[in-house]
Amino acid sequence: MSSREREGGPAPALGSREFGRWIWRQLTSMRTALLLLLLLAIAAVPGSVVPQRGVDARAVEAYMTRNPTLSPWLDRFGFFDVYTSPWFSAIYLLLMVSLIGCILPRTRVYLKALRARPPKAPKRLERLPASATFTVDASPAEVASAARDVLRGPRFLPARVDVVEDGDSSEVRVEKGYLRELGNLVFHVSIVLVLIGVAGGALFGYRGAAIVTQGSGFANVLTQYDEFASGALFDPDDLPPFSLQLDEVQARFWTDGPQRGAPRLFRAAGTVETEPGADPQPFEIRVNQPLGVDGTSVFLVGQGYAPVLRVTDPEGNVVFDDAVPFLPQDGTYTSNGVVQVPDAEPQQLGFQGFFLPTAVVGEDEDASVSIFPGAVNPIIGLFAFEGDLGLDDGTPQSVFILDKTNLTQILDEDGENFRISLSPGQEAELPNGATIEFADLRLFARFQVASTPLVELPLVAISVGILGLVLSLVVRPRRTWVRSRRGSAGTVVEVAALDRVPRDDLPDDLDDLLERLADALGVPASVTRSEHEENDQS
Amino acid sequence: MSPETLAQVSNYAVASATVVIALAFLAHMAEWGFARKVDQPVEEEATVTVGAGAPAARQSTAAADDDAPSRPDLLSSVGVSLTGLGTVLLLVGFVVRGFAADRVPWGNMYEFGIGGAAFALVVYLVLVRVQAIQWLGGIVTGFALVVLGMAMSTYVPAGPLVPALHSYWLVIHVAAVMLAGAFFLVGAASSLLFLIRHRAEERGTVGGLLSRFPHSAVMDQIAYRTNAVAFPLWTFGALIAGSIWAHYAWGRYWGWDPKEVWAFITWVVYAGYLHARATRGWKGRRAAIIALVGFLTFLFSYYGVNLFGSGLHSYAT
Ligand code: HEM
Numbered sequence: 001m002s003s004r005e006r007e008g009g010p011a012p013a014l015g016s017r018e019f020g021r022w023i024w025r026q027l028t029s030m031r032t033a034l035l036l037l038l039l040l041a042i043a044a045v046p047g048s049v050v051p052q053r054g055v056d057a058r059a060v061e062a063y064m065t066r067n068p069t070l071s072p073w074l075d076r077f078g079f080f081d082v083y084t085s086p087w088f089s090a091i092y093l094l095l096m097v098s099l100i101g102c103i104l105p106r107t108r109v110y111l112k113a114l115r116a117r118p119p120k121a122p123k124r125l126e127r128l129p130a131s132a133t134f135t136v137d138a139s140p141a142e143v144a145s146a147a148r149d150v151l152r153g154p155r156f157l158p159a160r161v162d163v164v165e166d167g168d169s170s171e172v173r174v175e176k177g178y179l180r181e182l183g184n185l186v187f188h189v190s191i192v193l194v195l196i197g198v199a200g201g202a203l204f205g206y207r208g209a210a211i212v213t214q215g216s217g218f219a220n221v222l223t224q225y226d227e228f229a230s231g232a233l234f235d236p237d238d239l240p241p242f243s244l245q246l247d248e249v250q251a252r253f254w255t256d257g258p259q260r261g262a263p264r265l266f267r268a269a270g271t272v273e274t275e276p277g278a279d280p281q282p283f284e285i286r287v288n289q290p291l292g293v294d295g296t297s298v299f300l301v302g303q304g305y306a307p308v309l310r311v312t313d314p315e316g317n318v319v320f321d322d323a324v325p326f327l328p329q330d331g332t333y334t335s336n337g338v339v340q341v342p343d344a345e346p347q348q349l350g351f352q353g354f355f356l357p358t359a360v361v362g363e364d365e366d367a368s369v370s371i372f373p374g375a376v377n378p379i380i381g382l383f384a385f386e387g388d389l390g391l392d393d394g395t396p397q398s399v400f401i402l403d404k405t406n407l408t409q410i411l412d413e414d415g416e417n418f419r420i421s422l423s424p425g426q427e428a429e430l431p432n433g434a435t436i437e438f439a440d441l442r443l444f445a446r447f448q449v450a451s452t453p454l455v456e457l458p459l460v461a462i463s464v465g466i467l468g469l470v471l472s473l474v475v476r477p478r479r480t481w482v483r484s485r486r487g488s489a490g491t492v493v494e495v496a497a498l499d500r501v502p503r504d505d506l507p508d509d510l511d512d513l514l515e516r517l518a519d520a521l522g523v524p525a526s527v528t529r530s531e532h533e534e535n536d537q538s
Numbered sequence: 539m540s541p542e543t544l545a546q547v548s549n550y551a552v553a554s555a556t557v558v559i560a561l562a563f564l565a566h567m568a569e570w571g572f573a574r575k576v577d578q579p580v581e582e583e584a585t586v587t588v589g590a591g592a593p594a595a596r597q598s599t600a601a602a603d604d605d606a607p608s609r610p611d612l613l614s615s616v617g618v619s620l621t622g623l624g625t626v627l628l629l630v631g632f633v634v635r636g637f638a639a640d641r642v643p644w645g646n647m648y649e650f651g652i653g654g655a656a657f658a659l660v661v662y663l664v665l666v667r668v669q670a671i672q673w674l675g676g677i678v679t680g681f682a683l684v685v686l687g688m689a690m691s692t693y694v695p696a697g698p699l700v701p702a703l704h705s706y707w708l709v710i711h712v713a714a715v716m717l718a719g720a721f722f723l724v725g726a727a728s729s730l731l732f733l734i735r736h737r738a739e740e741r742g743t744v745g746g747l748l749s750r751f752p753h754s755a756v757m758d759q760i761a762y763r764t765n766a767v768a769f770p771l772w773t774f775g776a777l778i779a780g781s782i783w784a785h786y787a788w789g790r791y792w793g794w795d796p797k798e799v800w801a802f803i804t805w806v807v808y809a810g811y812l813h814a815r816a817t818r819g820w821k822g823r824r825a826a827i828i829a830l831v832g833f834l835t836f837l838f839s840y841y842g843v844n845l846f847g848s849g850l851h852s853y854a855t
Contacts, residue, residue, distance in 0.1 A: 034813045
């Protein structure tokens with residue numbers, strides 16, 4: 001049985017055309033497909049061991065600082081961006097080429113086979129994996145019509161039956177299970193469509209994160225995002241011009257029971273204007289329930305506390321009065337934050353410290369900790385700095401980092417770092433005469449605004465693909481022949497069946513077929529089973 | 539009954555289920571022990587036939603009376619019925635746990651453990667009735683014990699879910715993943731036994747113990763069937779339902795988070811397995827090895843990633 005693989009053996013000195021065709025046949029062979037699949041699995045592993053920029057950029061930076069010698073090499077070979085790296089992309093693109101190269105010819109063959117009639121019975125039926133012979137009195141024509149009724153199959157899924165009769169012999173040819181190949185092709189095509197959908201979504205889509213404090217608003221423009229990533233073909237002025245006003249943020253936690261302190265409800269609510277001037281409609285966003293605004297969705301992916309701080313500079317004028325988001329670091333919302341006060345005179349002021357929603361004084365006096373995420377006893381603890389915040393030297397400043405290159409820490413009388421510790425309503429005065437007041441406590445919501453165009457394509461494609469896959473795994477293509485010849489002692493009937501996909505219950509199916517044939521011919525079942533011998537399966 | 543007592547009932551049920559399944563495991567080990575002690579029994583392919591025409595019975599012919607079931611067979615049926623009892627107890631514990639937490643009982647590692655074990659045992663028992671795979675009893679009960687042991691080590695009192703897990707897509711995602719895992723387990727176990735027995739058949743060293751198992755071709759067929767059932771389930775459960783849930787919870791349906799990566803790797807390896815079964819030179823032995831590798835990747839995506847993966851799935855957030 002010569003198969004494609006053997007013909008494609010080591011090519012003798014071929015011309016470039018034959019060599020090209022040989023390479024193509026190798027690329028689209030089942031063996032190559034299998035090897036590429038296994039290679040794809042292996043290539044995906046590093047992405048789960050080393051942090052990925054696409055997944056968590058901060059974790060990559062932390063990893064780099066932890067192993068400075070290894071990281072540059074990892075970076076050079078794309079280990080921080082495995083899934084967009086050239087070597088990973090090469091594997092799945094090659095797999096797609098092989099897939100398309102494999103599907104097209106098989107589709108052609110399939111379409112031809114759709115019109116083809118069941119093949120002629122092989123000369124020596126008894127050499128087939130399951131065959132039987134018996135003798136009846138009925139004429140070859142009667143046997144043929146009985147066989148046709150038995151083998152026709154259900155009306156919704158009829159098998160293809162041909163009957164050839166001439167004088168004293170007849171042959172019934174039956175083929176069923178066309179849906180298998182169709183299912184297989186549908187499944188493989190769906191993979192290509194999923195890839196196109198995912199790639200399209202990535203190229204044209206964008207994802208941005210923005211922190212919005214209670215009472216303030218957010219306009220969907222590039223500058224208002226803290227983080228923003230978009231596909232190569234994304235054009236910023238395609239951003240849908242909606243804006244939202246965040247009136248309320250709720251973060252409730254279990255106060256009792258085994259899950260004390262675990263999150264119970266996160267909710268953000270307010271009004272949204274789909275475009276400037278449109279009348280605002282109310283919206284509510286919860287975890288798992290995003291807000292959809294013409295193709296873009298706003299997801300609630302985080303929340304935290306934003307103490308409102310009022311700062312007066314040494315000359316007495318209020319230079320800062322706003323809510324400052326402090327980023328939660330753990331389950332009890334111990335949060336870190338920074339306050340930048342560029343308008344203070346004579347020198348700019350900066351504060352850095354922590355916020356504890358339910359502060360409890362630890363053993364040593366100054367290290368208090370937060371024991372519960374709800375704001376039962378909020379405390380803000382800050383260190384103060386003065387000098388130049390370095391905001392206007394052009395480099396983009398993250399609002400969460402205090403650039404201390406030319407800042408000096410403010411000290412108290414005995415030279416220690418000046419420490420501010422305020423609960424709501426309290427005010428502290430710095431040695432240089434500036435004051436800072438913990439005026440109010442608000443919550444902030446961390447929104448993820450994302451749009452993945454074509455998101456329906458991969459979803460629909462993989463769902464249809466699964467149907468095809470199930471068909472290709474369930475439907476079993478099978479050819480059955482019933483040949484009868486008028487002999488001296490009556491009509492000799494030969495029955496045989498061939499499965500293109502090996503199945504072990506072929507012998508039982510044959511016995512069942514013989515019994516149904518006996519009924520159709522009105523003879524006792526023993527007649528059709530008497531000379532039945534079953535070739536060894538294995 | 540208050541949630542606390544419900545949780546207590548659930549814990550007792552799970553504990554007693556573990557004991558019963560341990561007994562079932564011992565029964566199967568005893569079955570294998572007795573089968574091994576029998577010297578060279580008759581084998582279907584064994585060259586030496588005992589008397590012309592004598593039916594090549596699978597059981598050892600050394601048993602004194604032929605009609606009474608041999609001791610290994612007795613132990614095997616004891617094992618299966620004990621497994622049945624253990625599974626019922628585990629299901630009771632699992633369902634009552636759900637009532638105690640007032641939600642679907644798969645929200646943390648403990649519940650994944652007892653749920654995963656329950657699904658695996660139910661699927662095994664169904665297949666025992668449909669495909670007579672009680673010869674897998676030893677491996678399945680052993681594996682279930684390991685899973686239950688690990689679940690006990692990650693015990694968490696029954697409590698409500700964090701908001702991110704409030705989604706019916708989560709329910710569908712985890713149910714399909716556990717069901718696929720159950721079939722993957724049966725597929726991997728029969729692939730493993732296929733490899734052992736296939737090698738013994740080629741070397742003609744099929745001893746008393748290996749005669750407890752069907753011909754390697756039968757095991758290979760069962761491995762293919764169960765993996766073929768599991769593959770679409772995994773495609774739907776891990777890739778589709780998981781991504782839909784992720785889309786709603788985190789605003790992107792695929793982000794190469796470590797758990798998603800290993801769900802993908804498991805999917806690709808099992809696609810490779812199904813391919814290997816239809817590729818010349820890879821049928822049989824090599825395909826069975828791929829099935830085992832696939833099962834390891836499934837285990838890693840189910841357990842490994844949570845324990846030291848940092849991704850969104852580590853239930854820290
Ligand atoms: C991402 C890439 C691929 C995936 C996920 C995949 C997946 C699968 C799966 C799950 C099956 C089993 C279903 C069945 O038996 O009908 C299968 C079968 C098959 N695949 Fe692929 N495949 C891929 C690429 C390819 C390529 C590149 C080729 C071309 C050589 C190919 C050719 C086939 C063939 C001929 C079968 C039918 C095997 C049989 O007769 O049972 N596949 N594929």
